Amino acid sequence: MQEKTHILDRVSSFSLLLTMIILMIIGAALIPLVDVGSSPKPRQGKTLTISYGWQNASPKVVEQEVTSKIEGLVSAVKGVAEVSSESYFGSGRVTVVLKKEADVSAVKFEISSLLKQVRKKLPEEVSYPELTGGEVVNDGAPQKESPVRHLLTYQVNSNLKGEQIKEYVEKNVEPVVRAWEEVKSVDVTGGTSKYMEITYDPLIVANYGLTVADVEDGIKSFIGKSDIVGDVMYRDEDGEQSRVTLYLKTSRFARQIGEMPLKTVDGKIIYLNDLATFEYRDRLPGSYYRVNGLNTIYMNIVVDADANEIELSRQLRAKIEELKPRLRDGMYLTLTYDAAKEKQSELEKLITRTLMSLAILLVFVWLVRRNWKYLSIIAITLAANVLIAVMAYYVFDMRLHTFSLAGITVSLGLIIDAAIVMVDHYSYYHNRKAFLAILAALLTTIGSLVVVFFMPEYIQRDLYDFSWIIIINLTVALVVALFFVPALVKQFHYSSRMPIKRLGRSKRVMAWTRFYRKYIAFTQKRKWIYYVLLVLAFGIPFHALPDRWDKEKVYYQSEEEEASPWYERAYNATFGTRFFQTELKEPLSKVFGGTMRLFAQSLDENTYAKEEEEMKLHIRAQMPLGGSVHELNEKVQILENFLVGFKEIKRFESRVEWWGANLTVEFKDEYRDTSFPYVLESKVIGKVISIGGADWSTYGVSERGFSNSLNLQYRSNRIEIAGYNYNALYRYAEDICARLKQNHRVMDIIIETPGHERQEDELYMVYTPQNFALYGQSAAAMHGTLRELLSGVDVGRYEDEFIRTDIYLRSLQSDRFNVWDLEHTHVKTSEGDVWLPPFMDMNLREAKNCIPKKNQEYVLRVAFNVLGSYNYTAKYIEEVTDEFNDRFPVGYRCLNNTPNWYQDEGTQYWLILVIVLIIYFMCSILFESFRLPFVIITLIPVSFIGTFLTFYFSGVKFGTGGFASLVLLSGLVVNAGIYIINEYNNQTAACKAQALPRVNLYVKAYNHKIIPVFLTTLSTVLGLVPFLIDGQEEAFWFSFAIGTSGGLLFSILALIFVMPIFMPLKKAASGFAWHTRTASCRTSL
Template identity: 20%
Template sequence: MYRFFIRRPVTSWMLMFSFILLGLYSYFNIPIDRLPNVDFPTVTISTTYNGADAQTVDAVVTRQIEDELATISGIEYIASSSYYGTSRISVVFSLEKDVDVAAQEVRDAVQRAYGRMPIGVDPPVVRKVDTSGVPVFVMLLHSKTADYQTLAYYADKLIRRDVERIYGVGEVDLGGFRDNVLWVRINPEKLWARGLTPSDVAQVVQNNLLNSPAGSIYGTQRDYVLRLYGKPEKPEDLGLSSLPNGLQLRDVAKVYFGEDEKRGMARFMGEQAIVIVVYKQSNANTVQVVDAVKKKMEEWNKRLPAGMRLDYTFDASIFIKDSVRAAIEEIVMGSFLTAVVVYLFLGSLRVTFVPVFAIPVALLGTIFFLYIKGDSLNTFTLLAMAVAVGIVIDDAIVVLESIFRRAQEGLNPLEAAELGTRIVIFALLASTASLIVVFLPVLFLKGVIGKFFSGFVFTLIVAIAISYLVSLSFTPMATARLVGVSHENKFMRAYAKFEALFDKALLWSLRHKLFVIVISLVTAVLGFFLFQKTKKEFFPVVDEGRFLVRFETPIGSSFDFTEQKTREIEAILRRNPYVDRFGVAMGQGVAGRPDVNGGMGFVYLKSGKRPHMTVIMNQLRNEFSKLRDVRVSVESAPISLGLGRQTDVQYVVKGPYLEELQRIADAYMRDFGNRPGFKDVDTDLRLNEPQVRIIPDRQKLADLGIDVKAVSDTLQILFGKYKVGTYEVGSESYNAYIKADEDFIKEVENLKKVYVRAKNGNLVPLYDVVQIQQGPGYHVINRFNRQYSFTLYANLSGSKDLASALSEVESWLQANLPPGYSYERVGQAREFARSFQGFGFSVLVALLGVYMILASLFESYRLPFIVLLMVPLAAMGAFGLLSLTGTSLSVPSYFGIILLIGIIVRDAVLFIERILQLEKEGVSSREAILQARRERLRPILMTTLTVVAALLPVALGLTAGSEFRKPLAVAIIGGILSGLPLSLFLLPVLYEVFTILKKKTQREHRA
């Protein structure tokens, strides 16, 4: 192939330009996002059963659905929570499961379960979850002067509907929003004074909120469809409805159209607000969607009434733009530094252009393949490109240097190009194959990490393949026309002196083999020691300038009490000098909450010079810890629903009895609440809810002819927000509810004023037929894989290591869980264990693959072991630099170590392959080692230094989002810097030892 391109330069140029043009077109059209578009096969089921306590919801809703779900294959786990009036179930499937198939199977199972549920349970809502389930933009409509109804009208009827029409927008949800409803608020004392019950009122309202078909008239010339429009046009008209005793509804109840009960609210910087949360469609471009929404926001700010304004508390595009810009800057700077390294060795800008040209060709060509694959430019693919800068140039450097050496031996340019390429072609093939084989096992990693990093691996493999093509097409063609152009400079003269010194050092090493081997082993031991000291975590914390504040007041706290605590939290946020803006939401509907005793705040930090985000988060934790009667945690904002709540430690504890789980949860809070290295310690177990238990006296009910359902209906209508239909205003439909008036439902003592109707028609006091007890109840009942459960959480502080923290928690659980109780890792802790187990397997498979390639290349079973021995020694260098720079050992750094295998093997292959060539030509082993090292020294130094130069901007970590990219760069640089002397000195020593042992074995066989 290379001969064809050497003799057809125009064809070679056209091939290169095709990659560049296709890449440029793709760059301007490819989606830009933070994360790859990954479907997490997770399906959620939400069911409402108004008025039912957690135990009832668990028994008649949650368990019924779980029993049917158990028949579906491919489920990893089922997690459920039963609250007052609400059941929420998450079904998480294995990542190989098709999410659409999973969702349909869940719908079928839910439909079967719904048929067994009692009347009054709303149809369950089934939804599938994907990465678009994370909001891309959150804005708040706020005002100091406007009333809530005005804010709600603008947010719901105007702004939301306008935003929903934007291309790429998926859903738009409202937080802190209370819709209008038709209220029928009963005055119980008037009701019973007139001999009526709440059921009488409910029946009358239902009978009069009715639009229905009324048949047809079939005329001789025309047919007519009859429809009854029975719903009143005004609330007052419903009040005219007749009750059984001849009175009207308005005589015993207030009928009006107004806002729903205030069980949730939102504020922006202390002002009343409504949150508008924008989600994108799964394949939409986040940056384009957010830019369109922000443009719409600016338009609305010009049209809103005075004193009303839209502001945002979350903009996903900012971090994406900053990260993309930073990644491109790092790629450009890395490319420049790489070019400088090449220029210093080659001494000519024209010659330097030849290998450096591989960088834009490979990167733009890779973008083209990402585009046609349907992928995006995201955190992972851009990181791969930053790494590829130093790798894609290496093949071209090796070819160029080999051609120049042949030209120096007196060959004409075309002959030098052909011979120089032919000499290294098999070494290039082996090194390229080794780099690709190293990453192939990563494609089979299970879990979230495997899904996210598949784009990283694809990008690197394509870039490496294109660079190999460039090195065998454009590089020999261009080099053949530039042979003899380079000029000697000071660096080249200094390098000539270095080469002479190196020859002496290598000879000394070959004469003192034991010393070299011992020094290498000591270095490895030191690296292993540093590895033990290196902090380990799942992902490094990235300073995005935003984070979450979750808070919760004691179970049973009123809305007003929780709102008071919310204002105290807001005051602390307002005092912090680094907080730019914040919004808070509390009560029902916030992050799926069915209760009012908690909420969440979204905090945006000021740009410019300030402490790292984690420092500010710790400052706020200290301030929040001084608040009483409220538990506050400060957490990083989630990057994906695939990882769940963003805490370092997450375990599910399962068992048969809730009371025992409560004891375990209390012990965990007590033992870890103030333990050094742990913060934001929490559990989701909430059992002790103030509850009034109403226990029927069966004998008295039977004597009076009253059934339990009559008691239940009476209580649900008065206290439970009983739905009786819908009410239309123009083209809008609103729910209609019956409930006792606000004063009546505030006091438990008013249960003494409740009556039920006996069989003879008389009203009987409720107290005569039931026992009423006050005591603790269940606020929420959690289940995991159909067992009672709770989840424990914690974040880590200081230098606390994730691996040791997980071990510490697991040791505690093993010591404190009684027989019949067990635990499982979930969330980030689950992925941490799964990913690093997968990494270990990937490394072993990668080493096996590399061994097979080297064995085929060298035609030897033993020789590859010499090359592979360099890998663990170089890895120790990676661990050492990670430790010395204070960089954690995390998922990115592990990927750096995997990539390091290919880089180290590449340099070793260049050396060993040339030795074998020379030995075949009759050169002695010692002379072959010295000559091969002399010939390969410059390309190995150049390829090593270009990788370091390319990754240096990334390793310095000076740009947005660099916390994620830095560990990978540091690991590779550390491994290369330790691997370079190993490759230069230890490898020749080991090869000579191998040769001596081989000859000794051959002599013994001959003897």
């Protein structure tokens, strides 16, 4: 009976090839439009931030009057998942996290409307709440990573003064650069600016009958004051009325600043010269930035962390080059730093790997077949796959970055696999029956990669785009294999049938076939032996058995163990006994642990390995509490002068801020991989020790780094409490402290604000209200006087034809008035001379400059140290937290928040079982059997043996790349088995009437498919070779390539010797000779 013609065979090969060429041309035309960058495609963020300010307001007042009201409003908005806030001295911030399914634009609009409504209920001194966020962000980035990134640095040289250079750059260059939406800020650093300081004596001001407010108003009137005083009705020429804003501006007084009139008292005009002096002073910067220790002017361009750095850097550099000729004479901009250069280098490296992989694969195809037609078909198929995939990248708006380009490189081998199988099958049988096997094989690979989207975030962020690219490429490969490969085979008139003259040289093949048939027949009779050997080779995980099985990991005998489930009690009575854990566990692990135990010994504690970065020496410094940024800068300058003497250093960058200093040292390429970085670190350590006066630390070169910080304030144990009332919560925290003090092992007890542990001390005053009435004084008058004595104020900006400068007004006594004066001298207020101690009690305490809240709950932390073992500490803390949780009223709770090292619990490994289930159901559909898929699945653990041994003997770190290799292996190693079993099913169906022995049919299917299967496996391994070139410098790709290669090569042995063991091949043969039936079956195909 003649076999039915496939519907695609009725379509001419010319039509199919023409369609393919058109699609390839479209894909080639779209290549310039594909987004190429250094990081994944940004996605819309789900975090909104509301910020506001209230000058000189305490954190408690900000929280009660502003933060709590805004929190209450936004918490009720639909789509809000979490609300947290922080109230600072003079400002506050509310952070809103939205649900995944929330419409960001709609929620943002609703919150904006609510803020407009609540603004009228807030104090007038509060600034209008600003709503930001919801822009595109990279979901894969770590949450604590900065939302901005330093991209470019230009050194600015000119014959102008530093302040004039800064003003010129801010006026002429910054607006041009800020035109890009991704540019967040342009910081011009270096140089010093001047300001005018007016110093007055409060006693002299009071003698003239003036107040400091009179002096401020007089100065503002002199320099010109601009205010919005209200709204007025305005009638235009057409007679229509409208409400407009009335803007009042006073003209400047055209005299010398010393002749500034302040006020008229008793008919006499009081001038500034009568009661104050003024001088120009250099403004001390609040931060310092230097490159290579040079105090020059730098322009730093800071961009969105998720911007396409490579393209944005190119555009900005081109624009600045275009701007340079239009700058004033003597003004030069020199590029000194480009963060995109490293990303560009990494991108070029991956492109090189892709081209190398492509070249290796094509050379391999040529060496195997030595046939130009065969090579041409494979090369055209590969080109068609890539160019048609480009169309998919464009349609789905995908960005090609480092991980997605690596996905293309890996998928090249898989694409060639599908092409080889279809070419070999179609050129031999001239039908498309192999497509079902190709479909199942590639769908299993796709199914294994889909699991990536359900993995923990720290794994998913590396593999998300990598998986999507492979899925797209394999989907395209299916289409090309079905439609275009057969058309190419027809057009090239290619046939894979061997000529008769070559059959005479197949004696070794026939000898192997006879041996293989006998091997399979032998294993079919004694399967249990091989089952036991395979289980022992893979390993029984006795080493992974926990000490006990409880609902929670506690470190003492639970009183409620009797109520635990029967299986927990059974486990604890057997594997959880002291005898098993101490006497039997280790010997059983050594005997039955197999390769899994060896692999576990070489496995890192943490599955996730940080992305390897270029070696840089980072030096950090922090002053003790009370130290200033200027004192720290002096120490940093000493270290900079030391670093300048090393020619091996390419560049070092210094940043000194209020919180501390950070120096980043980059090495020249020729010295980076030598011993110099380690030598320099040791010399730097010696230098910073000699400098002293600060806490110094280093990291980035040696594994352990260095730190001389005693960290005497550190507490290793914490208990956090949360509640809705701050005062009550603080009292509960004090109760916990009192409870902890009862244990003599507990020490260093303190109440902290989480996230703000390092805070300066402050003097606070407790007023005595009855004495105010007794002495006829007021707290407001005393507060105003102290403010004038202790602090200054910015009163505006003075401009004339020669100079533009800020004016700062301060008391002459502000540098001399101290705590002793507060306690022992009289101060002059508007209500007379006053001695302060009878009116207030002064004490020292840690400043609470921030009040955090989460979901409208306040959070405090009781931190302490415990002298004792870890088990004792854990048990004691749990007792305390349970005790107070029972005592707390509704709305308050106590948490054990003792920090611990992160340890990978291995939950993501269970997802491999999901991959196995996906493969099982796909193979069940293809084979129409519930038994044969189990044969396919056995290849997965056997190939894992190869991966385990590879990592054990090579000593390569497992990391995320190793886990990715296990995921990919689960989908790859089954492909070979699918091709052979599918061919076996086809042979069985064709020879059903002749009742051939199943062993013979299996061997026949093996002989037909082993060459293309062997080629596909080797092609995949060769496609990974470029990832091995850089060695362990590229930790992720090296562990991924070596794990996948080891598993694939071992899977060949599993395919040949293990898979037949699980095949149901026991049926007896009929009396006909095998070779005659083979010939008759072949004619029916």
